[in-house]
Amino acid sequence: MFQEVLVVCIGNVCRSPVGEALLRRALPGHRIASAGLGALVGHAADPTAARLAEADGLDLSAHRARQIDAGMVREADLVLVMSEGQRLAIAEQFPFATGKTMRFGRWLPGEAGSGVDIPDPYRRNEEVFVRVHRQLTEAARLWQARLGGSRG
Numbered sequence: 001m002f003q004e005v006l007v008v009c010i011g012n013v014c015r016s017p018v019g020e021a022l023l024r025r026a027l028p029g030h031r032i033a034s035a036g037l038g039a040l041v042g043h044a045a046d047p048t049a050a051r052l053a054e055a056d057g058l059d060l061s062a063h064r065a066r067q068i069d070a071g072m073v074r075e076a077d078l079v080l081v082m083s084e085g086q087r088l089a090i091a092e093q094f095p096f097a098t099g100k101t102m103r104f105g106r107w108l109p110g111e112a113g114s115g116v117d118i119p120d121p122y123r124r125n126e127e128v129f130v131r132v133h134r135q136l137t138e139a140a141r142l143w144q145a146r147l148g149g150s151r152g
Contacts, residue, residue, distance in 0.1 A: 001077070002030070002077040002078040002147050003029075003030055003031060003077055004030070004031045004033075004075055004076050004077045004078075005023060005027070005030060005031070005032050005033075005076060005077065005078045005079075005080060005147075006033050006034065006035060006068075006072055006073065006075075006076035006078070006079045006080070007019040007020045007023065007032065007033070007034040007035075007080050007104065008034065008035055008036065008037060008068055008079060008080065008081045008082070008086060008090065009034075009036055009037070009081070009082045009086070009120065010036055010037050010038050010039075010082075010086070010120060010122075011036050011038060011039055011040045011043070011065060011122060012034055012035055012036030012039040012040065012043075012065035012066060012067075013036075013039075013040050013043050013044070013045055013046045013049070013065050013122070014045070014046045014049045014120065014121050014122050014129075014132070015049075015082050015104075015118055015120065015121070015132060015136060016034035016035065016036065016082070017034055017045045017049065017050075017053075017060050017063045017065075018045075018049055018052075018053050018058070018060070018133060018136050019034065019080065019082075019104055019136050019139075019140065020032050020033065020034035020063075021053055021058040021059070021060060021063075022058065022136055022137060022140035023140050023143060023144075025057075025058065026140050026141065026143070026144035027143075027144060027147055027148075030147070033072065033076075034063075034066075035066050035067060035068035035069075035072055036065055036066070036067060036068060037068055037086060037089055037090075037093075038067075039065045039066055039067040039068070040065045041064075041065055041066060041067055042064050042065060043064065043065045044060075044061075044063060044064065044065075045060040045063045046121075046122065046129075048121070048126055048129045049121070049129060049133070050063075052129055052130065052133045053133070056133070056137065068093075070094060073090070073094045073096075073097045074096070074097075076097075076100065077100065078100055078102070078147075079097055079100055079101040079102070080101075080102060080103070080104040080106075080143070081101060081102070081103055081104065082103065082104055082105070082117060082118045082120070083103065083117040083118070084103065084117060085117075087101050087102070087103060103115050103116070103117065103118075104118055104136070104139050104140075104143075105117060105118045105135060105139045106139075106142075106143075107139065107142035107143065107146065108135065108138060108139055108142065116135070118132060118135050118136060118139065119131075119132060
């Protein structure tokens with residue numbers, strides 16, 4: 001059973017905080033956390049990501065970026081990354097986690113049924129953030145369906 005989920009991106013200020021908040025809402029009773037492979041440790045969520053999240057009823061005001069470590073990965077039942085490259089980086093850094101690491105966009109329609117990478121909007125324009133927020137929202141909905149969260 002996947003009770004503990006770790007959502008990972010690079011800086012832990014754009015995609016993974018939003019993904020974490022979306023999964024927290026979608027999967028009550030699960031423990032959801034986030035971290036970065038190259039985290040901007042201590043930084044708040046990106047202002048554009050936070051504003052789009054707030055418009056969607058999510059609060060990222062308490063978020064502070066943190067660096068992924070072996071303990072976090074060990075505790076997680078499922079590690080969700082934003083790209084295939086990040087999946088490979090987790091496998092290299094934490095070989096024990098290879099079998100429990102998947103892309104956040106795993107269930108989104110994509111190449112050969114294996115999902116899609118969710119691009120990094122950091123320091124990009126608002127249009128990119130909006131597109132990424134939509135992808136994260138849909139991907140979280142699809143994870144909710146697979147992990148058994150309530151629909152509401």
